[in-house]
Amino acid sequence: MTASSYATEFEVAAMELLDAQMARGPIREQREKAGWSESLWAAFVDAGWLDVMLPDDLGGLGLGIREISGIFTAAGKQLVPGPLFDNAVAVPLVVSGATRTEHLRALVAGRKRISLADGAASSQPAESRPRIADGRLFGSVDLVRCGGGTVEHLLVVVEHPEPTLVMASTATAGLTSRHRRSFDPAAECAQVVFDGAEFEPLFENRSGEPERAASRITQLRDAARLLYAHEAAGTARHLLDSAVSYAKEREQFGRPIGAFQAVAHLLATLATRQLTLEAACEQGLDLWDGDPVRRGVAAATAKAIAADVGRSVGEGALQVHGGIAFTHEFPLHRWHLHALSLQGLYGDQRVLAAELGHLLLHEGLEP
Known part of the structure; x- marks a missing residue:
């Protein structure tokens, strides 16, 4: 099975798990009222989400960013609460790269959050x-x-x-x-x-360790940008799919609103932007195991596009739904708020554009 197939399989499995969990009234209510559910988090742990990138010697699968990316896309589609990146990605990256991990390994073994x-x-x-x-x-x-x-x-x-x-x-x-x-x-x-x-x-207090630690921190931040971009892509995909479905069902003047040119053009624009984001995420995965500088550029590019697309697709989806979308009882606004929250994590489009421009102009990096 290829890495791409793994990502698809993980996304499908994650969506199946989330669909089953969100069908449970208490979990759905906990998430909506408190933004958290211990039962839902326990289901993630039992499903092995935190083991995907863990090294083999800790009982993990020893897989990488591409393989786990599908879980983050699913998380965005379903508004998964909690520190998923922290435990499923950051901890395994540090465990596999640091030199003094006894305490961290003990926490992982004890399933501590x-x-x-x-x-x-x-x-x-x-x-x-x-x-x-x-x-x-x-x-x-x-x-x-x-x-x-x-x-x-x-x-x-x-x-x-x-x-x-x-x-x-x-x-x-x-x-x-x-x-x-x-x-x-x-x-x-x-x-x-x-x-x-x-x-x-x-990390040990010896020669060369600061450089090793700095490299691990850079890798961790690149991973955050790329996987939060995947999460934003999942959130935007849910918003777009909801808007398309609504445009097919909602009728005005005797026909679906999707038949009106203005609505159709808006949906086409949103779909184009969504596909651009998904392509940027895929490129980030393709470049992950190559040159660290290009890895960082690809991750920053995906996150910059995600910051812009997440917001615009959310606004467009709300516009398609009309006034009902702005009521507190209508759930779609929750995905829009999540997209806005992801926008600034590890840099929004303005911060990242400046960073990428610096690399192009001052570091000799080719576009």
Whole structure:
């Protein structure tokens, strides 16, 4: 079976699981009211979603980004809540690349939920991000995506004085977690402040380790951009499919509204933009295992397109549905809000356009 087939199989299996879980009233209500469901998260764990990229020696499948991408597309279609990227991707990437992972491996074996704390996720100013001084953690991360408003263990990206990754428990002294209100129906968020907190290092203190850690951080952020682009593509696909279905069913002046030229042109434009996003996501997967610079460019390009397309397809889908789409009771707005939330993660289209322009103009990278 090819990697592409794996991605398709994972997406199909994930959609089947989610369809079955969302048919359960209590889970659906928990997700809609609280943006979180422990039962739903347990179903993800039981289905092996967190094992896809785990190394073989930890009982995982040892697969890669392409294979797991289908799960993120399905997650976008169904508004899956919780720190899926953190546990299914970030943790396996770090476990396979760091040199001191005993504590992290123990958490994985115990199925402990972990949240990624990376100031770059919200384009937070570098001077306020986590740093190490006198063997302790200081600084803050303004946006940590978590489940149920509770963060128990953190995988922290540190950039000063040297780039590294560390583990920290929110129970430790000097660490404060504050719940943040989120308009995203599929995300509970927190702000985490470090004021002399203890931590567990994941890289040895020896020559060459900062460069190795920096490479792992770059890879992690590239993966975040590419897979959040896939999630945005899934969300936009649901919005587009809902708009098309509604245009076929809703009648005005004795015929479906999709028969009117203005609506048909709008849907065609949305479909074209959606296909562009899906093509950019596929290109990102094709370039993932090649040159790291081109991998990063492809991931940033996919995320930039996702930021723009997710918003525009959401707005277009709401427009097709008319006034009913703007009522709180109508569920479609939840997907639109999720698309807006994904827009800024690891850079929106403006931030990423500037970054890509810098690479083209100053780093000698060819288009």
